[in-house]
Amino acid sequence: MVKTGMLEIDHNSGVSRLNSGPGDRKRLAKDEGEGDPFANATEFLEDERGLDDGDFIFVTGENGTHSGVAVIFITDAGLAEHVVDVITAEKAGTPSSAMTDRAAAKKRRPTKKPGKKRSNKAAKKGSKKSGKKANKK
Secondary structure, eight states, X not given: OEEEEEEEEETTTTEEEEEOSTTOEEEEEOOSSSSOHHHHHHHIIIIITOOOTTOEEEEEEEEEEETTEEEEEEEEEEEXXXXXXXXXXXXXXXXXXXHHHHXXXXXXXXXXXXOOOOOOOOOOTTOXXXXXXXXXX
């Protein structure tokens, strides 16, 4: 599942939430590593993905519960501007973090400069001018 929303980080409790709209604020958890899954998710989002409180993000993962609380167990996350690449990667069976890295690399590449446009050559000297232009002189 891929979901987008505003990242909310409570640094006092170490809990992160994904605010996807009214009535849809789920805590984020990461069950990899030792310790508290809520703190693991916050550490992953801030330290490994470089995300901050207030960023508009995507997360991939599965819905579940931890300690009786509805959560999203996240497997990946990033800025929401890369969500199209992530969804495409999931459909193709490619790891999504590789796709976001490729998308970021594409954005860093300089764009190709367009070729010079041909200018319309002026009318040959001595050619007849239209009546309107001739009258204006």
